[in-house]
Amino acid sequence: MKIKAIIAVKEGMVNQEVTNMLSMLKEHFELFSIQDLPYVKKVDSYKVIESENISSAITIGGDGTLLGLSRYLPEYVEVIGINMGGRGVLAQIEKDRLGEFIEDYLSKNYIIEKRMRLKAKISDLETVNVLNEFYIQRANFNQTPIFFINVENIVNIKEKMDGLIISTPSGSTGYNYSNRGPVVEQDLELMILNPVMPLKVLPVIIVKPYNINIQVSSHAYIVADGQLRYEVLPGETITIYKGDYLSLVKLKSSTSQINKILK
Numbered sequence: 358m359k360i361k362a363i364i365a366v367k368e369g370m371v372n373q374e375v376t377n378m379l380s381m382l383k384e385h386f387e388l389f390s391i392q393d394l395p396y397v398k399k400v401d402s403y404k405v406i407e408s409e410n411i412s413s414a415i416t417i418g419g420d421g422t423l424l425g426l427s428r429y430l431p432e433y434v435e436v437i438g439i440n441m442g443g444r445g446v447l448a449q450i451e452k453d454r455l456g457e458f459i460e461d462y463l464s465k466n467y468i469i470e471k472r473m474r475l476k477a478k479i480s481d482l483e484t485v486n487v488l489n490e491f492y493i494q495r496a497n498f499n500q501t502p503i504f505f506i507n508v509e510n511i512v513n514i515k516e517k518m519d520g521l522i523i524s525t526p527s528g529s530t531g532y533n534y535s536n537r538g539p540v541v542e543q544d545l546e547l548m549i550l551n552p553v554m555p556l557k558v559l560p561v562i563i564v565k566p567y568n569i570n571i572q573v574s575s576h577a578y579i580v581a582d583g584q585l586r587y588e589v590l591p592g593e594t595i596t597i598y599k600g601d602y603l604s605l606v607k608l609k610s611s612t613s614q615i616n617k618i619l620k
Contacts, residue, residue, distance in 0.1 A: 359387040361411045365426040367418025403429040419443040424582045427603055428485040437606045469604050472527050476600035480593050486600040487582045489528030494520040496576040503574040509567040520553035523597050566599035
């Protein structure tokens, strides 16, 4: 019996190589996608995950493709990221090892990493789950806004800054790292608060997965995993909190996420 899987391919990457990979996958997986792909049943929405009892998700591309699909996935869906040549911090299955990986997957010779995700509420609007980070950025570049940050009354900050990154352990190697934030092990339970261009020097703060309440004095945006953007009006409260986990498939021989960025 074939395994039911939702699949996403990086935009513009459906070439002969990818077609051959889909042909290989269809021998063992019943494939569904919202994209038009060879050997794949096209569907209208991600509601098919529940209606068809889909248990696996496959991405072909890089980390961005995996992030894009992962926000629609419940915790019980196992996520397989096939890397097409980039660094592949999250998409860890190398394309040249696809046949070997399929054998390992069918024989249960792999591990599942439970990756912490975040969600946010902007007044009454709830966002998607994010695997890497939320980035709150000013919308008006004529003035630097004041950020009011409260973490369960453990941390209280009122300071002018360009933005604020709130990162998961998985996201510590992403935008947080580019902003000189710390890299942490991916199975830890924590949140990283990394100020972007504050008017005075502020430390990066690492906390347990508390509720974080943030207000910005002027028009702002909150960006989810670098892909989705939500508007934040002056004085609106943003509450960031721990979301559902993501179940990421790894080969037992995979290189650690930290070692990949140090190469």
